[in-house]
Amino acid sequence: MVYLAPLLSGFIAAAIGIIPPGLINMTAAKINLKEGKKNALWFVIGAIFVIFLQVYVAVLFARVIDNRPDVITLMREIGFVIFSILTIYFLFIAKEPKSKKKSKIKKSSKKSRFFLGMLLSGLNFFPIPYYVVVSVTLASYNLFVFENTVIFTFVLGSVLGSFAVLYSYIAFFGRIEKKTDYIMRNMNTIIGSITGLVALVTLFNILNYYFG
Numbered sequence: 001m002v003y004l005a006p007l008l009s010g011f012i013a014a015a016i017g018i019i020p021p022g023l024i025n026m027t028a029a030k031i032n033l034k035e036g037k038k039n040a041l042w043f044v045i046g047a048i049f050v051i052f053l054q055v056y057v058a059v060l061f062a063r064v065i066d067n068r069p070d071v072i073t074l075m076r077e078i079g080f081v082i083f084s085i086l087t088i089y090f091l092f093i094a095k096e097p098k099s100k101k102k103s104k105i106k107k108s109s110k111k112s113r114f115f116l117g118m119l120l121s122g123l124n125f126f127p128i129p130y131y132v133v134v135s136v137t138l139a140s141y142n143l144f145v146f147e148n149t150v151i152f153t154f155v156l157g158s159v160l161g162s163f164a165v166l167y168s169y170i171a172f173f174g175r176i177e178k179k180t181d182y183i184m185r186n187m188n189t190i191i192g193s194i195t196g197l198v199a200l201v202t203l204f205n206i207l208n209y210y211f212g
Helices: 004-018 023-035 039-066 069-094 110-123 127-139 148-185 187-211
Strands: none
Touching: 004 039, 004 127, 004 148, 023 039, 023 148, 023 187, 039 069, 039 110, 039 127, 039 148, 069 127, 127 148
């Protein structure tokens, strides 16, 4: 039971971070449609391998700064500025994404798909700051402690959550493709709303630190 909270926290955090249609999950779905489930799974395994490393590094970094409230506050202030800018951009500046024509994916070996998954996942730097914020936030509410076994459990939960979502894209993409198109057309509003909410929560935490 001690490890259930970090396992579920990692799973939920990963699911929230990877559910929105993006390069990795959409590529996995397209490979499945064009080349079959085996190649798509090899792509996912490659992506998951890098995600494991990214989450582990992020949590180790979070452990270093956890005992530095001044650093945490500075990160919150920087995060508030970044999320505010992103909110303004996505809600008022960014143009509506156009639906792209389906591109053909040449058949490739399992090995090449594995390394493609590693490459695309490695190019995505979002997980590191994301999991730093998640782990520090959970620790501030006593839902997470920076002990080796707990860290590994959290990372394992993140890996399982990422795999579950990516596998869902592979298994059910054909059924949800129309809904995905709708989401893509409204992605700017969705992302802007999420970043706006995060900005408000961050601002509340900053004000609570200074005036609470």
